[in-house]
Amino acid sequence: MAPPAASQRYPSPSQPSGKSEVTDLKSQLRQLAGSRAPGVDDSKRDLFKKVISYMTIGIDVSSVFGEMVMCSATSDIVLKKMCYLYVGNYAKGNPDLSLLTINFLQRDCKDQDPMIRGLALRSLCSLRVPNLVEYLVGPLGSGLKDNNSYVRTIAVTGVLKLYHISASTCIDADFPATLKSLMLHDSDAQVVANCLSALQEIWSLEASHSEEACREKESLLSKPVIYYFLNRIKEFNEWAQCLILELAVKYVPSDSNDIFDIMNLLEDRLQHANGAVVLATVKVFLQLTLSMTDVHQQVYERIKSPLLTLVSSGSPEQSYAILSHLHLLVVRAPFIFASDYKHFYCQYNEPAYVKKLKLEMLTAIANESNTYEIVTELCEYAANVDIAIARESVRAVGKIALQQYDVNAIVDRLLQFLEMEKDYVTAETLVLVKDLLRKYPQWSHDCISVVGGISSKNIQEPKAKSALIWMLGEYAQDMSDAPYILENLIENWEEEHSAEVRLHLLTAAMKCFFKRPPETQKALGIALAAGMADFHQDVHDRALFYYRVLQYDVHVAERVVSPPKQAVSVFADTQSSEIKDRIFDEFNSLSVVYQKPSYMFTDKEHRGPFEFSDEIGNIPITPEASGDIVPAQQFEANDKDLLLSTDEKDDNKGVSITGSAYTAPSHDNSNISSQMQELAISGPATSAATPQSSFDFDDIFGLGLSTAPAPTPSPPLLKLNPRAALDPGAFQQKWRQLPISLTQDCSVNPQGIAALTVPQSLIKHMQSHSIHCIASGGQSPNFKFFFFAQKESEPSSNYFTECVINSSSAKAQIKVKADEQSTSQAFATVFETALSEFGMP
């Protein structure tokens, strides 16, 4: 973050530096304060304007607060507005002086003119000074009953503001009930909409500690209320319509008729001029029909055209937001835009961020029927003046090539790129050709002949250089001068700054050596020597490893470094399907733009007011997390292709290879899952070490204490906090730090095992016992859960549990770690009891 002083970052020369002008203003205001001379309003207005303009450019004018308030006695509405604006800005910092404003604001709240009543009420609620809330209740109460809808609208929002300043005052005054009755009976749509928005927020926040608020919140989603809103949705303004549509998304329809009724009511919303309304409607449609496959497909057809119009008709910023959503849809239903590919052709004047998304769309919708046209179009962009887009286009062509079966024409195009002799196009293309060869080795002949003609001197980018070197090593026997090119490169070892390239040089030299020993021997020797003297740890280690392996047995070395390869069938997707589903659930939100579910980028405290109910237990379900399989897989993978390891290190965004038995851990977008792996690996290790050492310790000192504390006849009943919260990072940290205080085996009853087919059910069940799941994973028969709980009385005392359930043997093993070790037995009892009740009716 920039330093806080940044508010004065860009002072223009004409701006006053502050002090003297402010004092000047102060005295002038003071003179005018008492005056009733004619024309005084005009001079006041000039002064006020000056004050506000200082405030606007960031000069602190809070020192004239008193004078401003004194001058506020006026009938001029513009003066009033400026005064309200000023007071609203500085009241929070001057709570004592704010008391002065209460008087005139309260008086204005009773003004004849509804506009003044409304504005005064709005300002009064915007003061946000906690010790003044008592003065708010009266005016708000009468504001809610005002006969003018403008005032009521403002009063309703005022209630919400009051709630945020002092929730108890708001609840004590019974405002939520008043809002509810206004919401259901007021004639003005805007009042109703504001009631809805305020109540949603208040009840969501209250729901955590009030049963009643919870019920009220549920009642907003009841059929009559939903239909009450949907039937009159046209009366609301566009923004309120968005609000109602968001509410409708959460509604659970009773049957298919219900679904069709709602869709009929909302169909014309798809034609609304406001894109936000259209997108909110699309979300309702998609969510409603999730369970009805046929209808869901029809929905895609129906929403296609409005969405495409939005893309091409709005401002670039709007297009960007829409395109992000289209990309999500296309991933789920690639066919929907397949025939509309021309909509995603880039126009010359579009900003780069729109072009980039359009390229992604073109890549995603390419299929047998349109590939030729799309690739032709993309090739035109490669000659584009905009270098970034040209690069993206080449990459897009490559991606399409990798996802198609018929790559004939595409390979030709890619090879033509190499002939364009533009360094950045060549660089991108080389990387792609490398990936293509890994998937389609049969093309090696054509590719190699072209690649062989490229001079390595023209390629500077590490990625491209690595790709070229990889090909030189891999196809050394087909490229006559491969050893000599490599030799050249190795001679310039010192000038090669990228460790990635140096790693590839080592491997390529090895591979080349196995194929053409006499020609490469010298170069390999130089490379190994240079590598072992390298400062980079990985390069050094790899060189040393190669050296030793060669020393041991050349044939073994060949089997290790250059085994026969299988073609890659599918490149790993960087996003797991769970994450994609989750983003889809969050359609029409920031998640879509960032391509991450909201829990990955918003703090819990900042999650939307309506997201608070989202319990942490739902968070990550990662099948890779099963601890005992992962390390083995990684080992195998590392052996299999050394290229992979560098690829992953240096570019965890890029596509990584997958062998048949290997699933690449998806680094980029599921950091939770990789955290989970660390957890899973570190867990058992600690468990083995800790008890051992504690025993030794005891023996040495001959204390002879029994490890169990004095037999407690019945451990004091442990009360757990039902709403404990902990973020995965903190959990992980604690899990690492704390020793295992208890390991226990228990059995799970058969009903429980049966219910475990959906691991979610256990999470829910444990939650009802105030034990929260932070992460879970595994596949039948082995499931693994991480739980945590918190002592009701002491929020700092947490319990952490790893629970491994084997569903075939109906056994569970729990490991407990606790902040307060002495109570872990008590907690384990609670845990075991809860677990034993799982599956019981």
Next chain:
Amino acid sequence: MLQCIFLLSDSGEVMLEKQLTGHRVDRSICAWFWDQADSFKSFPVIASPTHYLFQIVRDGITFLACTQVEMPPLMAIEFLCRVADVLSDYLGGLNEDLVKDNFIIVYELLDEMIDNGFPLTTEPNILREMIAPPNLVSKMLSVVTGNASNVSDTLPSGTGSCVPWRPTDPKYSSNEVYVDLVEEMDAIVNRDGELVKCEIYGQVQMSSQLTGFPDLTLSFANPSVLEDMRFHPCVRFRPWESHQILSFVPPDGQFKLMSYRVKKLKNTPLYVKPQITSDSGACRVSVLVGIRSDPEKTIESITLSFQLPHCVSSADLSSNHGTVTILSNKTCTWTIGRIPSDKTPCLSGTLALETGLERLHVYPTFKVGFKIMGIALSGLRIEKLDLKTIPPRLYKGFRAQTRAGEFDVRL
């Protein structure tokens, strides 16, 4: 829920700050934003270390909104667009000086447009009733009447009416209603001269000054050409659904009644034939422009502009009709105007490449501009406009025009 809106000048100075909720957003966020690299900064949605930022840029002014909670991104962007539209409408344009001179009005407008972070009233007609625009007329009025307030005394009735876009009962001595068909043609011609994409984005713009509560119906002679429509909230959906008739109670003043798209057009009114040959460090350029399919109306304001590739060191271009200008940023514009009857406009000349380059590898894209008055190229025709109750002295008017939107000819 937005927490704060900033208006930044094109030098990054904060011109205006409007806090919307109890959570105060520090201005330093703007400095952070301004210091980001251009490629990152241009994105409409940005995650800063503390807030999520939405931005749109209009005429050099950046409208920046901050939030910390999850919300529909399109809603924030739509809202900012609306703010920009309303401001430029009020101030008669958008630039730094206008905003700074009228910042009180901007504050007043924002105050009515958004409350507690949630958009409230964004209908220009309603806002106009609450806060008078700072135009010449109101200045005159204030001098004459001595009432200098730009705030109307009465509260807009529209805020309470069930037709939120229309004030109750405006009165006019002469009643006028005008319908404008405004179409933009987007087209892409590829390297082989094929028309790969050609579509029309059109709008029905209206200007209505009608007394009372008029109920209008507008019908087209050939509504079937329309592909996808978006309507102003005043349009009733069912009559369109069943008979393709637009039935509505119009807002007062100017507004956009509907927008539509017409896809897969077969022809553009103009052809552009560029040719570049390059050999041993020099290129020859020739571009021909002519009428492909005569729209039966004059094609006006024809322009052709393109960016010379970076590797071009100098250019010598001339034309047999119109004027050619080359700016220092290597943008070349050829202003043709109308096509003369006696010859085909032709731009020709040579480009010198930077030393060491033999051939040209990067090709420019030509952007075509034109305007045709009196015709909608999509072929859409208005059949009639009816009023349920005809007021005295009614004038109805219809116009149409087509202009080039994004018309790219690639080489």
